[in-house]
Amino acid sequence: MRIWGILNGKEDNLVKDLERTALSFEKLGERYGVSRQAIHFFYRRQRITRSVKPRGHQTERCRLCQKLIQISNEPHSEFISLPTIVNKIGQLGAECRYHLRKLREKGLVDERFGRLGSKKVEKAYTIYFKERLSMRSIGRKVGLKNFPSVVRKHRELGWNVPPSLYVYNRRKGSRVKPEIQKGDGLGVDRTVWVSLSTG
Numbered sequence: 001m002r003i004w005g006i007l008n009g010k011e012d013n014l015v016k017d018l019e020r021t022a023l024s025f026e027k028l029g030e031r032y033g034v035s036r037q038a039i040h041f042f043y044r045r046q047r048i049t050r051s052v053k054p055r056g057h058q059t060e061r062c063r064l065c066q067k068l069i070q071i072s073n074e075p076h077s078e079f080i081s082l083p084t085i086v087n088k089i090g091q092l093g094a095e096c097r098y099h100l101r102k103l104r105e106k107g108l109v110d111e112r113f114g115r116l117g118s119k120k121v122e123k124a125y126t127i128y129f130k131e132r133l134s135m136r137s138i139g140r141k142v143g144l145k146n147f148p149s150v151v152r153k154h155r156e157l158g159w160n161v162p163p164s165l166y167v168y169n170r171r172k173g174s175r176v177k178p179e180i181q182k183g184d185g186l187g188v189d190r191t192v193w194v195s196l197s198t199g
């Protein structure tokens with residue numbers, strides 16, 4: 001290709017310029033005597049990471065990005081599903097994902113924000129944060145069989161899932177049910193925790 005002929009011998013310099021400067025593709029094209037598109041093609045092909053991103057989209061001036069940041073500042077925002085975010089923004093999913101990616105790249109939103117795909121899981125978490133219910137009961141409520149394993153997986157991945165408001169027994173795999181026992185003659189009711197094996 002003609003372009004590479006012209007670049008011949010200067011590729012290393014171009015890689016350095018792309019990696020270390022904020023010069024636009026247009027400016028670099030002028031410097032190397034090739035088109036802006038040729039620089040862009042080279043950049044894509046070489047999989048170069050630019051430390052300073054000079055061109056195009058500016059998050060601080062983008063209304064969509066600002067709205068996304070606003071949503072990401074809500075409590076437990078990583079548990080808001082992408083469909084809900086898309087809905088709030090009033091844009092197409094693909095459009096939304098583009099701006100999310102830009103914001104993640106800049107570290108302006110959490111890496112996990114907008115990753116949750118399922119509205120059911122989102123609904124389950126909403127209940128989980130507010131109500132004293134077991135994960136299984138929540139799962140049943142929203143029609144999600146594997147909610148406990150979803151929670152486990154998220155925890156493994158480092159998501160900040162707070163402890164359940166429901167009281168679980170220390171013993172793994174058993175549930176706890178409070179049972180009121182009549183007083184022992186002192187007129188005091190005593191709460192006894194009865195362990196039920198889930199078998």
Ligand SMILES: [Zn+2]
Nearest residue numbers: 062064065099
């Ligand atoms: Zn944007």
